[in-house]
Amino acid sequence: MGLATEYLDTDAATTERLTRLWPPPRSVLAWLSTVDHKKLGKRYIITAFVFFALGGIEAALLRAQLARPDARLLTPEAYNQLFTMHGVTMMFLFVQPVLSGFSFYLTPLMIGARELAFPRLNSFSYFVFLLAGIFIYTSFLLGAAPNAGWFNYTPLSGPLYNSGPNIDFYGLGLLFLGISTTVGAINAIVTIAKLRAPGMSIDRMPLFLWSSLTMSVSVVFAMPALSAALIFLELERHWHFVFFDPQFGGNAMLWQHLFWVFGHPWVYIVFLPATGMLAMVIPTFSRRPMVGHTFVALATVTTGLVGFGVWVHHMFATGLPQLSMTFFGAASILVSIPSAVQIFAWLATMYYGRVVYTTSMLFAIAFIVQFVIGGISGVMTAAVPFDWQVTDTYFVVAHIHYVLAGGTLFGVLAAIYYWYPKMYGRLLDERLGKLSFWLLFIGFNLAFFPMHVSGMLGMTRRVYTYASSPGLDTANLLSTIGAYVFALGFVVTLWNVIQSRVAGHVAGPNPWGAGTLEWLAESPPEDYNFAQIPIVSARDPLWTNGVTAGPAFDEARLTPRTSALDADLQRPIELPHENYWAVATSVTLLVTFSALLIRSYWLFGIALAITLFGAARWMWPLQSKVAETEI
């Protein structure tokens, strides 16, 4: 704490110059043009939670339908659309964007930089995410939401069995969204590689950044598999190309392979950053540095890599050769090793530290418990004969929710309680927080644990109802009750988040006494993050006196660029000002994809041309940048 206040005590002339370079927004229109990673990061998180609420409402309807056997609340078609959109929303519009939002907000602060490497690209990727979400949700207005499950198998999703626009919303919407995901990942990688404060060599980098780096590299190589599959699907649906129809040389399994080559890395993409969040929360509330820091970093990267070699375990029931299944089964069991390294490192950190049971820490502990349960059910399904027994049953539904809701979502909740004071300058209420925690913890387990049982009893997923039997009736009723308790927990946290903005205790720069650089900045941080660029000489620099105040770089909007491994200072780079081209380009891209949806190809051509022009205009060099080097 002392260190931070001393550090922030910069001379008035510098802060004045920096404030002039980062002027407060002047008009409402500035909302559209901002390139500030903190505003955009928060916007990402809030938008993702709006989609989360929509996905939650869909889940609530599904659970209402399943509360009792043979219910007629939803028609089978409505049920199909709702469970598909629940999956699509949670997988693509909530969990990945919310993790990216935290990454875009936190990365520059954690590495002592003033911005992301490409601030305008960040604005672009936010708006593309928002517009792609709206694009996909427009389908509900037409009563034609995607209805073939979030993994959208052919031939069910092909033109023969699904002739409406439902699947086109899915296909084009996800291609559109993929642009945002990909450029966002590239932005994160370059930022982490090139903008770390001088001295923050790769071994001093916080673990959250290791996880977001691994996630982003996985996106770069996994996303194109989905794009390829979606391009094939849309070509087949629009122009009757053949890829999946065996009658004309196609193969329906091609979709499954491509989808899961993307899909399994995706599962780690939406999971690993949450482990990175835990690796920040647990050391802070155990009051000691992370045990096995290097091993956790390596385990994170290994998980990401192995994630590319296990896709076939989603396809054990499709009649593949025995040898192939044995290989992929073994590879899938292998994933448990790096995951176990992480779990034992968290436990060891708590064991050797003095644990403070804040709300954030409670969510982190619940994450570990639930992730272990989800991990074990994962290893069980990695065994081929067991998988044959439970595939496409609620056992798998329980597994995925234990990992992604019990894991990732609880990690995100831990992150909210941990970083909210940094974002808004006020602490969240701990009493409400703990109430919310217990509702969520009990609700979650009540909702999803019985699904293991209903799955083992043979209840198949994605079917709108079930026949009455003593085991299934009880398990489903419990799941429904649990789901509503779970929802109530979110309402409490939502109320906490709203009321703490005015009524919360003022946080100060470092309310938790944490060790990483984001806690050096003000809460909320100034627009330029740091008046003087930190120079780092140790891990957890705030705990080890490992940071000194470096140059101010206040001649223009500058942030230092450093070498990728050792973080030696190379030179400061100039950051762009507010910009409308990013949002304009995202809107013309929306028109481009909408034109494909309504099959208006002249509109497609015009919109694409305008998009390219907008991109060229946006890349036009900053005047000062050209002038600066003319010497």
Added chain:
Amino acid sequence: MTAAELRSEHLLPPVWKPSQEVGWWAMVLVCATEAALFAYFLAAYFYLGVSNPSWPPAGFELPKLEKPLIMTLLLVSSSVVLIIAERLREHGRRAAYRLGTTVTVLLGAGFLALQTLEYREKLRTMSPMSNAYASTFYTITGFHGAHVAFGLLLLLYTLLRDSLGRIEPERPIVIKVSSLYWHFVDVVWLAILTSLYLSPRF
């Protein structure tokens, strides 16, 4: 602050390397993700190939080689010309650079013209809707053609900026980045040539 001051104050390395620039890193990653897209396309091509008794299927002839080989020559020589043009620019010969880049653009346009001719000929006997082989063939070559077209736009954009004097004299990153993309498109073509045109002959 001028570059000279920055250099004295903050130890700017004496030689500028494009690989230090954030823009360079971004383009490398764009190429990586695009390379992955084509890798998945080609994997799909081979996957469908092994799930059919013969590939191309009975009734489809092997793709002819004359045009694709000329196209290869055009694209490879365009990359070589571009590399020479950049070297010349580094030695201050801006006019020679612009000429070289224009030649590259013309060679690239020649590639697209030949591809159009090839399509016109092929479409008479092979419709993209007829079979999975034809569909993958047109999809893969068509997407590559679109990438060539985009590469051409990028080169023209660079030329425009150079003629207007809107390129940072000390750090011509836009030139490096657009050439990188162009060479990448070139390499992807070699992979396509090998997979779609040559591999069925072995």
